[in-house]
Amino acid sequence: MKTAASYLKHHFLIAMPHMADPNFAQTVTYLIEHNEQGAMGLVINRPNDLSLADVLEQLRPDDTPPALCQSLPIFAGGPVQTDRGFVLHPARHSFQATLELGELALSTSQDVLFAIAEGNGPSKHLITLGYAGWEAGQLEAELTDNAWLTCPADSDILFDLPFDQRLSAAAARLGVNLSLLTAQAGHA
Numbered sequence: 503m504k505t506a507a508s509y510l511k512h513h514f515l516i517a518m519p520h521m522a523d524p525n526f527a528q529t530v531t532y533l534i535e536h537n538e539q540g541a542m543g544l545v546i547n548r549p550n551d552l553s554l555a556d557v558l559e560q561l562r563p564d565d566t567p568p569a570l571c572q573s574l575p576i577f578a579g580g581p582v583q584t585d586r587g588f589v590l591h592p593a594r595h596s597f598q599a600t601l602e603l604g605e606l607a608l609s610t611s612q613d614v615l616f617a618i619a620e621g622n623g624p625s626k627h628l629i630t631l632g633y634a635g636w637e638a639g640q641l642e643a644e645l646t647d648n649a650w651l652t653c654p655a656d657s658d659i660l661f662d663l664p665f666d667q668r669l670s671a672a673a674a675r676l677g678v679n680l681s682l683l684t685a686q687a688g689h690a
Contacts, residue, residue, distance in 0.1 A: 509536040510641075512604065514659070514672045515543060516651040519683050525581045530672045531634050532590065532655055534608055541636040544590060546628055546660060547668040549575040554629060557587070558619055561612055571619050575665070579630025587631055589614045590660070591624035605657070626661035651676060 515531040531543040555571035579588055589609045593602055598611035617623030636644075644650060653675045659668050673680045 510541070510652055511536045512606075512655050513652050514655050514675075515641075516653070516669065516672050516676075516678075516680075518649055518651060519680055521649055526634070528669060530659075530669045531580070532628075532660060534590075534603060534633075536641065538638060540638050541634075541641045543634045544579040544588060544628065544630050545577065545634060547665045548578045549665055550578045550631065552576040552631070554615065554619060557615060557629075561615070568619050568621075570621075574618070574629065577628060577630040577665070579632045580634030582633050582635045584632035586610070586633075587612075587615070587629065588633055589618075589624075589627055589629050591627040592657075595624045626657070628660060651678060 510533050513533050513536075515533060517526050517529045517531075521527045521529075526545070528547075529545045530547050531545050533541055533543040535542045553572050553576060554574035555567040557576060558565070558567040558571055576587075578584070587610065591607055591609065591614070593605055593607040595607065595609075595614075595617075596602075597609040597614040597617070600607050600609045600611075600614075614623055614627075615629070618627060618629075645652070651673065653672060656672070656675060659671050659675075663671055670680060
């Protein structure tokens, strides 16, 4: 039986160079939850082609979103429920549908998007469509197959670094340069 300490909640999953799944190749995923029933996370370094302005135009077609919304990217959080939005942000903000995660929180209601657009929401946030999910034992099997590296999550990587630097920064926390690793998997 695993102990709570052996689960990877609030950790990064760093895709190994040989990751074949196109949903996760060259990604870093923040694990929101990991327990005996499975795991849930958000890919944090793969923006899709949408901005917050695009999403707000869908939600309120008669309103013009503030100009700042054009520059706020929406990330492809994973292949599950890709039509559903998730906003990861510091826990000091709470919205209609907010799950407290310790120092961080995950909001899924539209009010967080409007608050961000109006400048009243969390200044640090990651907005995704979709999430990554693993059934019971699935993530553990992938870890055994050396599909992922793991390290404790870092809010600076989550919120402050440009998305294209997050993968290498997460790996660097382990002292790993992913470009020096082979794309071939193996076991000793």
